[in-house]
Amino acid sequence: MPDKPKVAFYWCASCGGCEEAVVDLAEDILKVVEAVDIVLWPVAMDFKKEDIEARADKSITVSFINGAVRTSEQEEWARLLRKKSAFVISFGACANSGGIPALANQSAREDILKYVYEDCPSVENPAKSRPATAHAEEGRALTLPEFRGMVRALDEVIDVDYYLPGCPPTPKLIQEAVGALLTGNLPPKGTVLSPDVALCDQCKRKDSKPADLSIKEFKRPHQVQIDPEKCMLAQGLLCMGPATRAGCEALCPGGNMPCTGCFGPTSKVRDHGAKFISSVFSNLAAKEPGEIDAALDGVPDPVGTFYRYGLAKSLLRRKIN
């Protein structure tokens, strides 16, 4: 019996939701488990780094790596898996473009550490001590990974073969990806494994979108009773759907919440947020600078809104000064 394909799962800066997504394959996961050998899955099974290091290069068929990269440890793991795997799949929004963790790119490293270890109201740390990366005591040396200056997407650290988008990727897309890998029916390297069209294409509310939006004001989901049938933008809710890659089958709009953009942009777009600004804000009703400003005041957090999952892969990458 020939060896089953070897599969690794790894998580970097991640909430665990992507791991959940794998579990969410439900019964289908058994088919996967049957078809492959899992050689690494820290969230579920006990493997050691040495086990992987001991493997021959490219001996793992595919590594699914989720989570953004913030620490030197995550970088080391990513590099190790890259070396040992034939394919690396960047799994989920955080790995693809930084995800929620990358919102930290709006703060300097020092500010983050200062807040977390000193200023946070729930912290009691009169000595203002900080975790050190190296500590020696009683002849033993302890180390901690470096906390990097910024959050990075996986492909800023290692070479990535494919991307599975989403926060998290849907079971359907995961299955299709696994299927493609097992059958060898693979698209060109670098492909995002989801349809290259914007979400409106899959949204049930599409027909209710008026031809002329003329947005007068923006509202946030908690401020309105959301009409479950009508296009979100037509209700003044900033829905990222028009600028976001399809593939989730409009899960959030289906659950009566606007799309927040976790699938990232389509392949033609270089900067998700800037493109979204270009589209939706062209259709404001206001013409005079004062009126426009008044409408824009309804978007209190532009970066958090337009780059909720993608700040690390935005063209500016992080707050500059």
Added chain:
Amino acid sequence: MRYQYFPGCSLKGSGRAYEESFLAVFRALGVEVRELEDWNCCGATAYMSVDETKSYALAGRNLAIAARDRADVMAPCSACYLVLNKTMRGLGENPELKRKVTGALKAGGLDYREGVKVRHPLDVLVNDIGLDEIRKRVKKPLSGLKLASYYGCQIVRPFATFDDQDDPVTMDRLMQACGAECVDWPLKTHCCGGSLTGTLPDAGLRLAYIILNEAKKRGAAALVTPCPLCQFNLDAYQGQMAGKFGRPNMPVLYFTQLIGLAMGLDADELGIGRGIIPAQAALAGR
């Protein structure tokens, strides 16, 4: 309504009647007028041609004091009005000058800020208070009184801030609101000769005479003016003119005096008697 008030030297000296009547009228209108604390010379002297920067600093000091309060500043004297406005513009247009002047003022503990508005009482009466309000306050209309309104050069030149440069009308409209009649005449802004009377008396007197004589020819019983320098020059030298050109015998009054009269204020309170050419005849029965 509340204003700050920059008197300048004239209104405390030769133009006392202007100050008296100006304050009386605004008091009667119920408008608060507060004299600027610790003001100094506006700078409308030969200083400007001796040392521009210092002269700007001199005027700038008054503006810096005024900037402590938000209220507009009224400068009834045409020369003060012009110099203060010129200073604001000058500092606004010339950053280098502004740097020097603000630096000097800062050394004196003063903070020069833009945004102070220096206004002429004519502007305030017509545009803030309004002719309708003035008409309502008139108790003794000046009916039958024919006036020649004489604006002088400085309140419309070089900056025409609230009236036309060549044909100003604000004071005419105010006088008409008080019931007087204004003759139509072309010398409203011609030179009164004031700056020449001291140095080239012949030329100065001639210019003043032209104004007075033309007003008289057009049937005016009195000349009315917003400028203390013109008032003095036109009023004080009529005796000297007599030998050379003829005696115009034309009283020269401040517009505030006439508004005050129309509002029923007392002639003494308005300093009417301070003029050299008596106004009693022209104002008979008022």
Added chain:
Amino acid sequence: MPKKDHKTNGLPRVGFYICHCGSNIAGTIDVAAVREYAAGLPGVAVARDYKYMCSDPGQELIASDIEKYGLERIVVSACSPNLHEETFRKAAAKGGLNPFRVQMVNIREHASWVHTDRASATEKAKDLARAAVARVVHHRALERKRVPVDPNVLVVGGGIAGIHAALTLANAGKKVTLVEKEATIGGHMALFDKTFPTLDCAACILTPKMSAVKAHPNIRLWTWSEVEKVEGYVGNYKVTVKRKPRYVNEDLCVGCMECIDACVYKEPKFHDKFNQGLGKRKPVYIDFPQATPKVVLVDPETCLQLKTGKCQKKCASVCDRNAFDFGQKERSEEIQVGSIVLATGFRTYDAKKDKQYGYGRYPGVYTALEVERLVNASGPTSGEIKLRDGREPKAVGIIHCVGSRDEKSNKWCSRVCCMYSLKLAHLIKEHSGAEVYNFYIDMRAPGKAYEEFYDKLLGEGVHFVRGRVAEVTDWAVSPEEEGKLVMRVEDTLAGIVRRIPVDMVVLSTGLEPQADAQEVRRRFNIGCGSEGFFQERHPKLAPVNTFTDGVYIAGACQGPRDIPDTVAQAGAAAAEALALIDAGHVELEPNTSAVAEAECSGCKTCVPLCPYGAVSFDEAKRKAAINEVLCKGCGVCAAACPSGSITQNLFGDDEIFSEIEGVLAK
């Protein structure tokens, strides 16, 4: 077969050409250094510099290199693409290359002419070259769409410019609609008695042309009408014209004017606009006897019937043609035309603004246009020079440059005032024998026989005082000034200040853009210069063209000019329209946008953004679609498409991103 050059590395083979433009470019930019630099850029197979790229040999160089080096893209670094892009596209086409595979770099207007430092100007030229080479790689072969040109023409404005343009076009067999907002055509020229310098009677030369317009089978004359809306594009404009009610049926009225006599108002008592307010008219009126069309109209502001509904309507009862129709309403008509000639003329400066001259205060002060009516035999005084109080002036002063060459009002020279002032001086002297003074800054008489006319006036005893009049006053300082208007002026030739008493002052007011010039130009989608006159496409090479194809301008709407120049320009505008019509079709710029259907999510973001309705939502496919013919190529939809599925030809994301990277890569 040309050898494949190894250095293009699979990139399209680019030919780079830099122009010296004599010393215009080479004087500030090190052309050889830029050429050498460009030669090393990826994809560049050949780089050359040449004295004048736009010359025939320069163009030939490109054409022959295409063959010789197998060039697939061309970059020309020279002047503004607005000047020569077409030239180099044609040169490329001649060499067998698709003309849209050309990119221009503007190093003349945007570099050599505006910078002085040779090193930094050269650096800039290199950066721009690099960007163009990077962008041109993405240029696709494109074709121009051809659309037929509607041969009908709209002429707006019925002054001498509009009349001449309309007649020229109509004589060439084209159908013309002439729209005039006043009740008659003729414009300012109809107000004049004589024209300079020939002193021929204005009516004698104008009215035959007016009649010809009315009689021409190819001209549809719509007076008392205004253009409301213009839609469409070159060759295919849809124009909506507002037709104001005359309350008289234009087809029935023969202009016998008996109704005017019959009006219940026995005497004319209302402001007569045509006569500049110097005469009076009745509520039913005609501007002047030769008005065209010769049709009366009723003024709703003053007509008793229209104001109160209670009038004996004597006018209507004497009309044997039953032409009166008090129920007439304003209506709009739509017409289709292929081209438009704008000849909307000028207005004169408001003399009231110059208070020092006392217009409106002193009855003896007149504007030149008023005096045109006074000296006119068909004017309110039948050509007699009479003051408003009935006196005949003994002395008249004419002030030049009122509202011209003045920092406080209009800075420009109005070009006609010197000459018409001379004409009025001559006519006033001839009609009244008065002493006439001209107060001028300097005399401008640059037309054919103009200087000679000035000479003639000098010989006629007209006085010339060089100086800008300080004021006009009734302040008399001597007995001879009593009751006169005194003109105070510094005579700069004599070096003295003079006081000249006169009875009449004429203000030679300058020419200004029409009050509604801004609205009009927006309606026709053309530009205005900073002074407010319509902007020509090029001041020298395209003086009657505008930035909107198919819209031409003629006459004083473009800037002050006299009758001969106006007529010449009107002819030129007509010729431009004829050239367009004779071509039979226009080629549309191919810089249109297109939707990549497979990638479109049907989000409709683009649909409302298009000002021309070129983007629609295909309900069947549930995707956006762009009509190439309606698209004018602004690219707003491409910028807004949230999934990047709309591409604008020549301005695609790939092209612009490459250009951005290109200017910055170093």
Added chain:
Amino acid sequence: MSTVKFEPKIVAFFCNWCTYTAADLAGVSRLKYAPNVRVIRVMCSGRVDPQFVVEAFAKGADGVLLGGCHPGDCHYAEGNYKTLRRMKMLERMLKAMGVEDGRFRLEWISGAEGDKVRSVVNEMTEKVRSLGPLDLPGKFREWDKEIEELEARVKASEAEEEKIHA
């Protein structure tokens, strides 16, 4: 310390009908202005996608200038209003991302305002000069040094291992 004087690099997007024409006019009028701007011609300011602006910054622009027709004067009716709306949002986003005021500027310059091209370019050049270099490519290199060090270390230890195996 480098003694080379900082010369700002400014990328400008000018609409063909107004601002580009005004820049042509400035040229024809031989007005002189700072050589720091590189103009990219678009047909309408409405073609300018905020992505172009951030891309220019990311590729090394110290400033980005966008010029269009005055409101109401757009050759394409209302393209400039669409520009204004999105650029106002972009300005807020840039501010939140730490790009200083003055590095991005939107100006309405009509085809007749050659002089305004001169003054706007000069003013902006001076403003950006006073802000100093933005130099995002340099910042990117600086930021990424931390991961390059690790990469180098990993490579070194691999080489070490190989040596041992050999």
